[in-house]
Amino acid sequence: MKRAIPIFVVLAGLLVAIAAANPFFLEPAGFLAFLKRVAPLAILAAGQYFVIVSGEFDLSVGSLVTVEVVVAARLIDGDEAMTWPVLALLVVIGLLVGLVNGLVTTRLRVPSFITTLGAMLILSGAVFLWTGGAPRGALSQGFRVFGREGVWAVAILAVVVVAAVLLMRADFGRTLVAAGDNEKAARLSGVRVDRVRVFAFMLSGLSAAVAGILLGGFAGVSAQVGQSLEFQAITAVVLGGVVLGGGRGHVVAAIAGAFTLEALFTLLNLHGISGALEYAVQGVIIIAAVAVGGLRLPALRLTPSKV
Amino acid sequence: MLRMTGIGKSFLGIRVLRGIDLSANAGEVHAVVGENGAGKSTLMKILAGVHQPDEGTVEIGGTTRSFAHPVEAQRAGVAIIYQEFNLLPERSVADNVFLGREPTRRGLVDRAAMEEATARLLDELDEHGFGPRDLVKDLSVAQQQVVEIVKALSVDARIVVMDEPTAALAEHEVELLYRLIRRLQGRGIAVLYISHRLREVFDLADRVTVLKDGAHVATVPAADVTTAELVKMMVGRELDAYFPPRADASAVGEVRLTLAQAGNAKLDGIDLELRAGEIVGVAGLQGSGRSSLAKAIFGAEPFTRGEMTPVRPASVREGVAAGIGLVTEDRKAEGLALNQPVRDNALLVARAIGHRSRTAVSDLLRRVQLSPPREETEVKYLSGGNQQKVVLAKWLTVAPKVLLFDEPTRGVDVGAKAAIHDLMREIAGAGTAILMISSELPELIGMSDRIVVLRDGRVAGHLPAGATEEAVMALAAADEAAA
Amino acid sequence: MTGRVVALVANPTRAVYAALIATLAIGWALVAFDGGTFTLNDLVGIQQRSAALGIVAIGQTLAILAGSLDLSVAYLISLVSLVAAETMAGQSSNILTAVVVALGVSALVGLVNGVVITKLKVHAFIATLGVALVIRGVLDHLYDGPAGRVPVEFQQLGYSRVGPVPVAAILWAAVAVGVWFLLRRTRFGNRVYAVGGDVEVARLSGVRTDRVVIAAHVLCSLCAGVAGLLLASRLGAGAPTVGTDGGYDLESIAAVVLGGTALAGGRGGVAGTVGGVLLLAVLDSVFNQLEVNSFFKDVVRGVVIVVAVAVYARRTGRRAS
Amino acid sequence: SDLPPTGASAQPSAAPATSAAASEAASAGTGEQSDFFVQADYDAQLAMRTQTAEGPGDKPWEQAIAPQMVDTAKYKKDGPYHLCFSNAAVNNPWRQVGWTTMQEEVALHKEIKEFTALDAEGKDDKQISDIAELQSKGCDALIISPNTTATLTPAVSGACPEVPVIVFDRGVETDCPVTFIKPIGGYAFGADGAEFLIEKVPAGGKILALRILPGVDVLETRWSAAKVAFDKSQLQVIGVEFTDGDAAKTKSIVSDYIARHGKIDGVWMDAGATAVAAIEAFEDAGVPVPAFVGEDQQDFLQKWKDGNLTAVAPTYPTYQWRTPIIAALKILKGEEVPKMWNLPQPKITQENLGTYLQPNMPLLHYALCGCESMPGFPGKWGGK
């Protein structure tokens, strides 16, 4: 947790700066709006955290979010009665994609970077193959409630945060981190390394399902809904001081990383650094944050699990 | 030749070395001894340019040098065999030997010259088991150590540092190394020699420098001290008895594990019985199958033939569930999650199998004499001996019925070694069956209630407690003797 | 039978060429079945099509072999195409200056990537992603559409042929052979493998690992720069989205691992990458012939990449265990 | 509208940004006119809006405004024909509807024995290769929908001598194609929306302009024309924001503006795909939806009708995907075609909303597909 302190300081600084530039931010409605906006990324960051801390990557979450929304729209097709069955199906899809990612990575020993890169291509290809190139159908009002009404989004976020913390404190979380830190030692201590990793991927898939439900609810169906979310989620986790390669970092810090990223976007916009230069500023800040956080530590290898 | 004066070094604000003086003359073997974490390797890494000292100076051949990078030390004539293996498994022997110093012809790497030079050096070492083009990953551990040595020799060095070069070697290979060191000596090369095996120190060294807690204790001619004196300097106290008393016959209880004609790819026809309360030693040469035996019993590389009762675990989990534990020979690579706190490491096995009793971690750490018993310290900051104690604690949380120790004191200093020996005896006394593998014969003989000798993956014979080193070696090397 | 198959895939480079030949054969059969033909023209098309990706992937191979990777190549390609086209401004007399400036910019970006990774100790994934964002910001800020103009002479690079062979393909081959030679025959090549195999071992053996990683990144970016020049000559102008539209970042990485180079570094080489790129290009060409929906194509591509790497992993896995 | 090519999903981080303030340039007014503005084209397009098109009245895709016919006798040949098509991409609903429509058009003509289409997946380089590849396929005519204007010019120029070329949607910088088919254009589109707001919103009203992204010619012209209109009006443009065509980002931006400015009197958009998300931002904030500019996408029209909005929908009709096939056949039969085939570009207003809003079509369908009477309708377009 000590490693995580800088991110909270930075986050606090950003929030103060936002409040100074836009007092509306301090009103309950303003802050709620901010939370609602952060929720999907924060949830994705929590899911991505499990995968990263176990020593892997999940690049498929962006495509998976798109798949979730497009599938929901086509299956619900405006019919309220379909809301709950489809919500259940989305969760199943998320878990299933995570399961496959996890099995391919652990059983077939494909580096997760490649597994999930493949999954990213396959998922977005398959869903648009199914719908003929663009989303079809419509979401029901019942479905959209979760993303549209701030209270719901914030409540779901709160549940995710609590669940993530509890999971990390449980045997699962500890053995997951140990597996990310030293796979061999964990295995020789009786840890079912493959199983905990598969479970981590499933949690990431689940987080993509939940994020998809929130994003689809927030703004309706669109083909771009998940675009580049995987990079944002990984960036958020890394900003939170979690080390790529596994074994180090705290889930709350990863979620704080998502808040920081979103706060950074908000602040840049408030100061009119929108559009063009926003990306440049973002790039520099990400590098700087990781550089400052990592300088004291030895350089780490790129590929997490070297078997 | 070499003079290091007033060397000081801190890591993350923790003082690891202070005011160390060390010198070595041409043709001298200078041993450096000390407990785990005394700073021996750190001092050598400073000499090799891996670390930069915070204070002090390094003089070589009369000129003061400061190395910013290992390559600069190499150029100044310092060659080093590191404590940890330092080879690229995917590259050939020649590539490894000349890494960073590849000979070139017209700007291009001259592979032929490289291979020729490597072959010559291998010849010099009487090593004919492999050639310059073989990939390192295909070599045995001992062969890899030879590559390390060749690598150090290939540098036209004036100073050769050997940091525990024998840790992975069997007795007869150690003999070869001795010959080699004498030859280096003859060429006027200064050799700095680090080992925890004091016998080697007395065999080889002209002078001995003792370090303790990062400070210089003494530098004395080897001929002027006794083992006991040296140990006292290292640990700061006298060690009364080297080994705890053996179990008496009445303490040996029920049969915990039986092997009958058990075998797998590396083992064959193993018969063995382990009983509660006793320590069974396993002897054998490098590659004789000792580790394989432990891993097979544990379920990591399961038996495929024969009987093992009461259960024959097919996986690590089954082994752990059946009450078997393994203290692996390489604790950093296979035993510990180094970035996690002591507490999480100690609880790892319990958590992995969903074992309930975990209240007693602090008691346990006290029991294994972790000092200081700080549960929140990340394991990577502990000394080797303390790390080994954490590994022990990890298994003790689940109270195993059978505990397998593979080189439990490798690279552990004398003080910690004694503590671990006491603990093993205590654990056995509490009713656990113990199997102990060790390459150090005095230790093996001193600790074991009986000894099993392996040769080529088979049981070569059984010996009672108190067998002589000669008896053990006779069984272990019988084939070679016959051949 | 299975023994021979195993032997065939035991070496990833051989495996990828086997797959390439199989794909060509199956593709030819499918196309024939579909009523079309696979002509010399299509083969030329394949070379033409693979040139830009091929050059980027060669550079990416260097970065990956050194244990790193480069996610900034796509934006760099766009940037280089614009810098080159604007410097040329339609004048053939400016070609040399433009090429020098474009490659200078590339080298600079590679230098920044390398320095951030080695000196600031930022994970390559984050470092090059960050640099990509910075380039993207600069692109968005300075350009809002295609700009500059490439003189007709320079367009020869993208369009003309020597016999049936496109100049672009020759350029690609030259880059591949050059880098192959560098890796095989020079000290630098040896060190790239060493650093990728194990940085600590390389460093302790006296290799200046930082320099090796930085040089690998500079070369990787230079390759991206060459691809940018090639694309500028094809398009007749610079375009701010040409790199990202082509997906050169992730696709080049995919091609490299498809060619059997280990993502972890230290294992693999240029020959495999060339095979990987050709395999992707042949797939593309066959799909084009069959007029397969592009979404289906993505699915197949994803499956091919994962399956290929799974096959390689089986082989290395068996050895290790 | 025809969204510009957005990169592969692999692009690092297009952040769902939030923006509570207009960019500096925007808050000062509508800013400078962009480099893309060409006065002559602007004048011509605005004039075309009132000209009557020639051709069958019930088939706008066969009509042409002020056509300058060219002779095509030299291309005349006997059927059956092999038509080829190099498509920029099928990566958004507009192109998807258009592509479906084109395939159905092909099915209508028995004299087309073969239709070869290659999808460039939004990649300029691939489209250049595709065009080269198609030239070797024995096509009788080559239809091209360019991915970008400037960069495909060399490839198109290369194809012209080999085969009759028909370009539609985006243009190229050469007049070598036999015909170039397009609706009136972006200036007319932009002006239609802006003029509507100027008419409906009282003087001094606050207008928010939402654009997809800068640098795409078809989109730049829309904003240029709107800017000319707004600059001359009494309306106050409080912000010009880029949405990346992302519904979530659009909604966030609009929510922020509502929070900051309280009341917004009109929203102008250069493309309607995210119009509904923008409308929802007003609904969610509990304020009335102001005058809106959208497009002929089904979800917007539905929302417009259900919510009884004050709205207008300029169009960039997808029926233009029928025309190239028709043109190709005319050319191969030696019939004259317009050199510049300007298709009519209707706008949907309160009065004609009912005639365009089809029941049971997918949300992302474009109403001006001109496909209602085709045999596959509505199933092929995803309708019921």
Ligand SMILES: Nc1ncnc2c1ncn2[C@@H]1O[C@H](COP(=O)(O)OP(=O)(O)OP(=O)(O)O)[C@@H](O)[C@H]1O
């Ligand atoms: N890179 C490092 N960062 C932080 N601490 C370090 C580092 N290297 C060594 N140390 C610490 O410095 C101390 C001395 O370690 P060193 O390896 O020199 O001991 P040693 O005498 O060689 O022990 P051993 O006999 O176990 O090899 C130990 O406490 C060790 O934990």
Ligand SMILES: Nc1ncnc2c1ncn2[C@@H]1O[C@H](COP(=O)(O)OP(=O)(O)OP(=O)(O)O)[C@@H](O)[C@H]1O
């Ligand atoms: N000829 C050989 N070919 C391949 N591997 C060999 C050979 N000889 C020995 N080995 C290695 O030695 C191992 C066999 O025994 P094992 O490691 O159990 O020996 P050991 O006596 O425990 O040695 P150590 O002292 O290193 O623990 C095999 O796992 C293998 O890796």
Ligand SMILES: [Mg+2]
């Ligand atoms: Mg040491």
Ligand SMILES: [Mg+2]
């Ligand atoms: Mg062993």
